[in-house]
Amino acid sequence: MTEGKGMDAKMLALGIIPLLLFSGLLALFFTYGPVGVIKTTFPPVEHVAFERVELKEKLIIAHVINDGPDPVTIAQVIINDAYWPFETTKSELGPRDQATVTIPYDWTDAEPLNVALLTASGIRFEHEIAVATTSPQPSTDLFTAFAIIGIYVGVMPVFLGLLWIPFLRRLGKNALHFLLSLTIGLLLFLGVDALSEAMETSARVPQIYQGPAIVLIGFTSIILILLAIQHHSRRKHKTTEESRLLGLAYLVAIGIGLHNFGEGLAIGSAYAIGEISLGTALVLGFMIHNITEGIAIAAPISKEAHNIPRFVRHVVQLGLIAGAPVIAGTWVGGFSYSATLSTLFLAVGAGAAFQVVISIVDHFLYQKQELFTPTNVAGVLVGMGIMFATGMLVA
Amino acid sequence: MTMKIERLHLSAGLALAVLAFAFMSAPVQSQGETRAMGEMTGHSGTVGTTNLSQFDPSEYLTTWNFNNLPPNQRANYYQEKALADGTMLRQYWIYASDDAVEVAPGVFYAGWAYNGQVPGPTIRATEGDTIRIHFFNGGTRAHTAHFHGFHPASMDGAEPTQFVQPGQTFTYEFKAEPAGTHVYHCHSTPLKKHIEKGLYGMFIIDPVGGLSPTENEFVMLMNAFDTDFDGENDVYAVNTVAFAYAQNPIKVKVGEKVRLFLGNMVENDPINSMHIHGNFFQVYPTGTLNASTHYTDIVELAQAERARIEVQFKFPGRYMFHAHQTEFSELGWMGFFEVESNESSGEVA
Numbered sequence: 001m002t003e004g005k006g007m008d009a010k011m012l013a014l015g016i017i018p019l020l021l022f023s024g025l026l027a028l029f030f031t032y033g034p035v036g037v038i039k040t041t042f043p044p045v046e047h048v049a050f051e052r053v054e055l056k057e058k059l060i061i062a063h064v065i066n067d068g069p070d071p072v073t074i075a076q077v078i079i080n081d082a083y084w085p086f087e088t089t090k091s092e093l094g095p096r097d098q099a100t101v102t103i104p105y106d107w108t109d110a111e112p113l114n115v116a117l118l119t120a121s122g123i124r125f126e127h128e129i130a131v132a133t134t135s136p137q138p139s140t141d142l143f144t145a146f147a148i149i150g151i152y153v154g155v156m157p158v159f160l161g162l163l164w165i166p167f168l169r170r171l172g173k174n175a176l177h178f179l180l181s182l183t184i185g186l187l188l189f190l191g192v193d194a195l196s197e198a199m200e201t202s203a204r205v206p207q208i209y210q211g212p213a214i215v216l217i218g219f220t221s222i223i224l225i226l227l228a229i230q231h232h233s234r235r236k237h238k239t240t241e242e243s244r245l246l247g248l249a250y251l252v253a254i255g256i257g258l259h260n261f262g263e264g265l266a267i268g269s270a271y272a273i274g275e276i277s278l279g280t281a282l283v284l285g286f287m288i289h290n291i292t293e294g295i296a297i298a299a300p301i302s303k304e305a306h307n308i309p310r311f312v313r314h315v316v317q318l319g320l321i322a323g324a325p326v327i328a329g330t331w332v333g334g335f336s337y338s339a340t341l342s343t344l345f346l347a348v349g350a351g352a353a354f355q356v357v358i359s360i361v362d363h364f365l366y367q368k369q370e371l372f373t374p375t376n377v378a379g380v381l382v383g384m385g386i387m388f389a390t391g392m393l394v395a
Numbered sequence: 396m397t398m399k400i401e402r403l404h405l406s407a408g409l410a411l412a413v414l415a416f417a418f419m420s421a422p423v424q425s426q427g428e429t430r431a432m433g434e435m436t437g438h439s440g441t442v443g444t445t446n447l448s449q450f451d452p453s454e455y456l457t458t459w460n461f462n463n464l465p466p467n468q469r470a471n472y473y474q475e476k477a478l479a480d481g482t483m484l485r486q487y488w489i490y491a492s493d494d495a496v497e498v499a500p501g502v503f504y505a506g507w508a509y510n511g512q513v514p515g516p517t518i519r520a521t522e523g524d525t526i527r528i529h530f531f532n533g534g535t536r537a538h539t540a541h542f543h544g545f546h547p548a549s550m551d552g553a554e555p556t557q558f559v560q561p562g563q564t565f566t567y568e569f570k571a572e573p574a575g576t577h578v579y580h581c582h583s584t585p586l587k588k589h590i591e592k593g594l595y596g597m598f599i600i601d602p603v604g605g606l607s608p609t610e611n612e613f614v615m616l617m618n619a620f621d622t623d624f625d626g627e628n629d630v631y632a633v634n635t636v637a638f639a640y641a642q643n644p645i646k647v648k649v650g651e652k653v654r655l656f657l658g659n660m661v662e663n664d665p666i667n668s669m670h671i672h673g674n675f676f677q678v679y680p681t682g683t684l685n686a687s688t689h690y691t692d693i694v695e696l697a698q699a700e701r702a703r704i705e706v707q708f709k710f711p712g713r714y715m716f717h718a719h720q721t722e723f724s725e726l727g728w729m730g731f732f733e734v735e736s737n738e739s740s741g742e743v744a
Binding site for chain 2: 073075076077078081082083084085086091118119120121122123124
């Protein structure tokens with residue numbers, strides 16, 4: 001690099017030669033390699049995944065994808081062990097091709113429903129609906145209803161939690177540390193739980209979308225991106241204790257917001273798959289929980305408020321960042337539930353929770369505070385303990 | 396999605412429950428709106444049609460001794476010669492091969508077949524005739540042709556020493572007896588596999604002098620296919636093709652005697668049945684005695700069991716017939732008789 005232009009051309013060549021050789025190698029492999037021999041030994045690998053199944057009155061609509069390496073032909077449809085007439089937008093599916101299969105069928109409300117496709121080679125791919133009920137269809141009413149649920153569940157409880165700021169302001173430093181540690185315990189618990197949920201859901205992701213990879217990418221990328229943003233803003237702005245704490249509050253809000261998107265998905269999809277009572281229970285549960293999230297956001301900025309209007313503006317923004325994603329989550333979950341998206345959001349939510357933990361620890365270190373003080377340790381343990389104990393109460 | 400996470404969140408702030416209830420005052424709007432398609436939900440059934448030039452279930456009903464083929468072609472598979480004692484020598488050229496069998500429209504089962512069809516060709520003789528089967532194994536595994544009926548042990552085709560290896564031939568020869576409705580099938584091992592793959596067919600022996608005359612004789616072999624090889628059948632049928640006679644009903648006339656040679660070669664399920672709507676029929680188990688044991692509208696057959704059935708339809712119209720194991724019925728074992736009125740019978744409804 002330091003030796004002039006001639007060297008650049010040479011470098012270019014050095015870079016390109018291995019590439020050329022590699023393409024030669026590939027050509028050689030596909031022309032003379034043993035692939036053909038191996039392939040003829042095995043029958044074609046057929047795989048079809050159900051992305052989503054909608055139920056309407058006397059109608060089943062299945063959205064399917066060929067997520068295997070070979071073409072698949074949808075030949076027949078079997079509903080609850082009976083062949084049934086159907087229409088499909090496409091019957092010969094190449095790899096990654098999608099189709100919508102429409103089946104007029106008078107399904108029975110509140111009973112399980114088994115939807116199966118039979119391919120030309122006789123392989124059966126099944127999708128089990130645990131409780132059959134009409135899928136919510138996008139309508140202004142329902143859109144609004146979900147938005148209102150989102151506001152109840154996300155926005156308002158977070159703001160309520162933020163109302164504790166004046167109270168927290170009057171607490172001493174130790175109490176603040178305890179609350180921050182409590183937040184760590186809470187988020188560790190949520191993070192691990194969301195991650196295990198993500199792994200579980202990833203099993204239902206179509207093969208080509210590689211469920212476990214989605215978990216890995218969603219989980220790590222949100223942590224890294226948030227850390228990089230934090231790093232960037234810290235270098236750019238002169239960091240005062242105040243702005244650092246404010247930054248931390250925003251990070252907590254972003255993390256919780258992403259997490260709350262997942263909550264919205266859970267609520268929306270519970271309604272979508274017909275578990276109305278579950279959906280309502282979720283609304284109540286998330287609502288209660290999100291008040292504690294408000295406290296988590298409030299903790300770092302409890303010493304703020306030198307400039308009241310500016311402070312209020314921040315609080316409003318924080319509340320919206322943390323709470324509003326629930327609304328979007330209910331829409332996505334309610335109208336287009338898919339295992340792939342759910343896995344991604346659960347993983348992102350888990351990563352965001354862990355990132356907040358990292359940030360809080362980072363905050364302690366930056367302030368040259370001792371990490372493992374009895375107060376802090378007690379805070380983390382109590383945080384996890386609360387989650388565990390209340391979890392048993394409603395088990 | 397997430398029972399656990401839900402529970403967790405439910406639990407997260409029980410202490411603040413009271414506060415939360417304050418927010419629940421406004422009712423959540425119902426999302427019950429549905430879009431009715433105005434679409435009729437009809438019968439179970441398959442979509443499309445099978446390739447009839449490959450195998451025509453309607454033709455199979457009335458085909459025995461290759462009588463569906465033009466004489467010059469027929470001679471390749473069947474030849475008959477009157478013997479001095481008044482019986483016939485009937486020779487058949489039967490081969491086994493690996494074949495894709497279309498068991499429902501567009502669904503191909505990787506089967507093993509006699510003469511490229513499942514069920515295999517129906518063999519029909521009169522009691523006392525000499526049956527000579529020139530069997531060639533064109534498949535990839537050892538196969539046999541094991542006939543139900545009297546025969547010497549050397550003609551049984553069930554001992555490993557009797558398995559006909561790929562590319563080999565064997566000639567089975569025996570007298571056709573007793574009169575009745577029988578089956579033949581491969582008896583290579585594993586036996587279940589060789590039967591469920593499709594190596595079976597009907598073997599009908601008429602009594603000397605023949606059965607009571609009728610124009611309406613139909614061969615019906617109930618079978619099923621486990622197309623994904625998971626131990627459960629995915630397609631049920633009579634004569635292989637799901638819903639074949641629902642798409643092309645069997646045409647008969649009011650008051651005329653309809654004789655069915657019914658057999659059951661279903662694997663994976665121990666029992667099968669046939670029920671005819673709106674009518675009752677006589678059952679001659681195994682067709683061996685000329686006496687009906689049942690006057691009924693449903694007959695049950697275990698694996699490889701068979702019966703001769705005689706029915707006279709009382710009224711014109713479409714009459715469904717199907718397995719009364721309703722699962723089998725909706726997975727393909729269902730069809731219709733199309734009964735036309737018959738002026739000469741005087742039973743016009």
